[in-house]
Structures are given as structure tokens and as C-alpha cells.
Amino acid sequence: MKAVTQNLKTGKMHVEEIPPPALRSEGVLVRVRRSLISLGTERAVIELANKGMVGKAKQRPDLVMKVLNKARQEGFWNTFKVVRNLMDSPIPLGYSCSGEVIAVGEEATEFRVGDRVACAGLNFANHAEIDYVPRNLAVTMPEGVAHDAACF
Numbered sequence: 001m002k003a004v005t006q007n008l009k010t011g012k013m014h015v016e017e018i019p020p021p022a023l024r025s026e027g028v029l030v031r032v033r034r035s036l037i038s039l040g041t042e043r044a045v046i047e048l049a050n051k052g053m054v055g056k057a058k059q060r061p062d063l064v065m066k067v068l069n070k071a072r073q074e075g076f077w078n079t080f081k082v083v084r085n086l087m088d089s090p091i092p093l094g095y096s097c098s099g100e101v102i103a104v105g106e107e108a109t110e111f112r113v114g115d116r117v118a119c120a121g122l123n124f125a126n127h128a129e130i131d132y133v134p135r136n137l138a139v140t141m142p143e144g145v146a147h148d149a150a151c152f
Helices: 041-049 053-059 061-074 076-088
Strands: 002-007 013-017 027-035 090-092 096-104 116-120 130-134 138-140
Touching: 027 116, 027 138, 061 076, 096 130, 116 130
Parallel strands: none
Antiparallel strands: 002 013, 002 090, 027 096, 027 130, 096 116, 116 138
């Protein structure tokens, strides 16, 4: 399946062929019909990825503190390897979408295959053909609401 990803080190975005997400018991798989690209949140993520390491650190001091705490607990070298791997791995973009449920986890009893849903959540409601979304980040769309409106 296709998904929009971004490399955090280089800032480059790609439409990649990736494996579809696995269904987990507490959520649903959604065939995405629409996903929201916002001028605020996503623009900030894209701009952050396009900055150098110093610019990233200035913009996200909270993440710098997490890295420093991890280095104190687990050592510099282990922390360096984790951060390097994160920076080299493409991340999915998106945080709001709408679509149809194609599979339901055993704990997500409020949903049925075929339900039209609106979904939210960074790292869940991605710009992808299929998303896994936890049940607390999805809601059944009322009749008459279009996918374009629901992803907002």
C-alpha cells in the first residue's frame, strides 16, 4: 500500500510502498478515503524536518531533554544509536482522515465492517491507503456527512 512519509534528517517527503498495518484487538483498520493536510500542524512537522540538528533542537527543547535523560540513564552511545535510527527512518505524515472500516479488532465492538468513520491521531490517521486506528480515535460518521468534511 502507498503512504506519504518524511525523512526527519533530510526533510524529504515520499510516497512509498509500505506493508499495510496489522489489526490489533483494540482498534480498526480503515480504508482511507480522505486525509487532511493542515497549514498549521503538518506545516510545522515539515518545517522541523527541513531544519538542521541545531534548528531542530531549538524548536523542540522538550525532545532535547528526553534525549539527555535517556543518555543519562542508558549511556551516550546507546542513545546516539537510537536517535540516529529515528532520524534515518521515514515517519508517516498525517493526523486526521475519514474512510471505511475494513476490519474490526475484538475489543472494538462499537464498529462493524463497512462503517464510515472519521479518525484522528498522530501516527494513526496517516496519509495512507489503509490506517490502523485505536477505537478511541475513531467515530462513526453521521449519514449525510461527506468524507471531505469528516476528515476535518
